[in-house]
Amino acid sequence: QVKQKCPQPSVAIISTNPQFITWLKLRLEFVETGEFQSPSDAIPDPLASLASVS
Numbered sequence: 001q002v003k004q005k006c007p008q009p010s011v012a013i014i015s016t017n018p019q020f021i022t023w024l025k026l027r028l029e030f031v032e033t034g035e036f037q038s039p040s041d042a043i044p045d046p047l048a049s050l051a052s053v054s
Helices: 018-027
Strands: none
Touching: none
16 A cells, blocks of 8 residues: 555655654655554564565
8 A cells, every 4th residue: 555655666764753754754755654563473573674685
């Protein structure tokens, strides 16, 4: 769903600072926001990358 709304390539920025996210939203286009709780069963390591770095 989110991928269809944003042009590619895209980037994810994760922050625990809501003021920083609001600042970004005011300056960037195509911003989607959400929340999640982790670690959890679905997200055991929230800072791990899904893609390998070459």
